[in-house]
Amino acid sequence: MRKIWVLAVLAAGMLVGAGGPANAENVLSNAGFESGTLSGWSCSGGGSVVGTPVRTGSYALAGAVGAGDNGQCTQTVGVRPNTAYTLSAWVRGTYVYLGVTGGASTWTPSSPAYSRLSVSFTTGAGQTSAQIFLHGWFGAGTYHADDVELDGPGGSQPGVPGRPDTPKLGTVTDDSISLSWAAAPGGAAGYRVYEGQEVRAAVTGTAATLSGLRKCSTHGYTVAAYNDAGESAKSDPVSGTTGGCADPGLPKHALIGYLHASFANGSGYIKMADVPAAWDVINLSFGEPTSVTSGDIRFNRCPVSECPNVESDADFIAAIRAKQAQGKKVLISIGGQNGQVQLTTAGARDAFVRSVGEIIDRYGLDGLDVDFEGHSLYLNSGDTDFRNPTTPVIVNLISALKTLKAKYGEKFVLTMAPETFFVQVGHQFYGGNGGADNRTGSYLPVIHAMRDALTVLHVQDYNSGPVMGLDGVYHTMGGAEFHIAMTDMVKAGFPVANTGHTFPGLRPDQIAFGVPAAVSAGNGHTSPAQVQQAVTCLAKGQGCGSYTLRGGTSPALRGLMTWSINWDRYFNWEFMKAHEPFLKALP
Numbered sequence: 001m002r003k004i005w006v007l008a009v010l011a012a013g014m015l016v017g018a019g020g021p022a023n024a025e026n027v028l029s030n031a032g033f034e035s036g037t038l039s040g041w042s043c044s045g046g047g048s049v050v051g052t053p054v055r056t057g058s059y060a061l062a063g064a065v066g067a068g069d070n071g072q073c074t075q076t077v078g079v080r081p082n083t084a085y086t087l088s089a090w091v092r093g094t095y096v097y098l099g100v101t102g103g104a105s106t107w108t109p110s111s112p113a114y115s116r117l118s119v120s121f122t123t124g125a126g127q128t129s130a131q132i133f134l135h136g137w138f139g140a141g142t143y144h145a146d147d148v149e150l151d152g153p154g155g156s157q158p159g160v161p162g163r164p165d166t167p168k169l170g171t172v173t174d175d176s177i178s179l180s181w182a183a184a185p186g187g188a189a190g191y192r193v194y195e196g197q198e199v200r201a202a203v204t205g206t207a208a209t210l211s212g213l214r215k216c217s218t219h220g221y222t223v224a225a226y227n228d229a230g231e232s233a234k235s236d237p238v239s240g241t242t243g244g245c246a247d248p249g250l251p252k253h254a255l256i257g258y259l260h261a262s263f264a265n266g267s268g269y270i271k272m273a274d275v276p277a278a279w280d281v282i283n284l285s286f287g288e289p290t291s292v293t294s295g296d297i298r299f300n301r302c303p304v305s306e307c308p309n310v311e312s313d314a315d316f317i318a319a320i321r322a323k324q325a326q327g328k329k330v331l332i333s334i335g336g337q338n339g340q341v342q343l344t345t346a347g348a349r350d351a352f353v354r355s356v357g358e359i360i361d362r363y364g365l366d367g368l369d370v371d372f373e374g375h376s377l378y379l380n381s382g383d384t385d386f387r388n389p390t391t392p393v394i395v396n397l398i399s400a401l402k403t404l405k406a407k408y409g410e411k412f413v414l415t416m417a418p419e420t421f422f423v424q425v426g427h428q429f430y431g432g433n434g435g436a437d438n439r440t441g442s443y444l445p446v447i448h449a450m451r452d453a454l455t456v457l458h459v460q461d462y463n464s465g466p467v468m469g470l471d472g473v474y475h476t477m478g479g480a481e482f483h484i485a486m487t488d489m490v491k492a493g494f495p496v497a498n499t500g501h502t503f504p505g506l507r508p509d510q511i512a513f514g515v516p517a518a519v520s521a522g523n524g525h526t527s528p529a530q531v532q533q534a535v536t537c538l539a540k541g542q543g544c545g546s547y548t549l550r551g552g553t554s555p556a557l558r559g560l561m562t563w564s565i566n567w568d569r570y571f572n573w574e575f576m577k578a579h580e581p582f583l584k585a586l587p
Contacts, residue, residue, distance in 0.1 A: 124500015215244030
């Protein structure tokens, strides 16, 4: 559980561009705002068109920045795959940003008069649309923009049908997923259903059933319309998971906590037998390597010098058995703030499998929690496809986890606790793209490779800087909206930076989110009322405020994780007392 700030990465990453332009036309509509309206643009916070100050013509954009809104304005346009574009705009104000959602961007800290921002990028192999954005910064005041230009070939051709809306999931069975969508504008002769770049179905109507799928497997689909003139841009993706998943033996809505088993950390030691029955999953913290690259993991229980009330190994194991008899799951958590694990070689991979297996067998544990932080995971330059990673520390970790899963079978519980930096920030910056930090998004290939074996992903919604959500807005930790936006990204899935690939969402039963148990446990503590507002929004679609769920409601949302059980006890069990009855009351 470690503190990594995202702002520095965002600022540095915004200076990174790509490729040269394809000189053609301005793809944007109403690019100079000369319609006198925001036609073609979508703006948060009440953005408007003004008559002064302007650079050319009669009108310009005024972005409405507030304390909780960066005044973002966006426009989505058709583009061609594997094509270079140059985006530019004339801006004035304090902290003004220009870029492509999930891709290249640039900014100026201060421009009292109109000055030009410009950034180049190249579309991905299957990319057929791009969202352009302009925004200011929270509390920095109104910004102005004029003469926005996206120089390159447009994505549509005369006579080609319009882009279909996002398809909707229909009936899902153990081996099939049904989709439906609204008819595309412009006279479609038929539709093609894509999974990635592969056509999975071609139909003349507005529905399709994809069959012959593996049970408990997740698939992401897009739809394109076609006629004699050509094919439209692809729709936004939708993901679904077939049935037949193994029952992990957890309550529908679980309370998950970390237990300081190898240290006290200022909050005091708790004997395993004294952990209240409210905790459904107990993560023993931490197993750590003998050296960063050894892969040899050791679990050393808290010494008497630090934890005078520590129980014997025999009593510890007996208490684990008692918890398991109550239906609880006890896992070994590997990593943490100080446990850097880099499986750089096959030897380290094999040592990891052997040593983690020995810990599981010695204490009779139910599985493994992966809490790799710091510099454990990263992406080598050029490793840009999360579906087919090439960086050794990623490839070897995936191999090790698959081996452990195969060894212990369907009942093996596998959880992960990445920080937002390693997951959601991958929407804007992906380390293998050669950005400012090669760790951004580096958990995505691991999550994706293990998604069919993953029991719960509980991202740490704390110790984080602002992170851009699927709404194009930066969300800040500490309130319900942050948890809603971050969790919705995991459920809905999201485009991964400027790679041309989309990370498919997870099943709701695989998703929880993490919060500090108390103010002393980590930055980003959220009051019980705000946590429960977030869960209510995610599970029922109620109390979402201004945020619209892109992934839909998740009645099967798995629950809540906290760092830590010890800190919760230190603060009179506030987290447990508030959330255990709340989770049990959910349908």
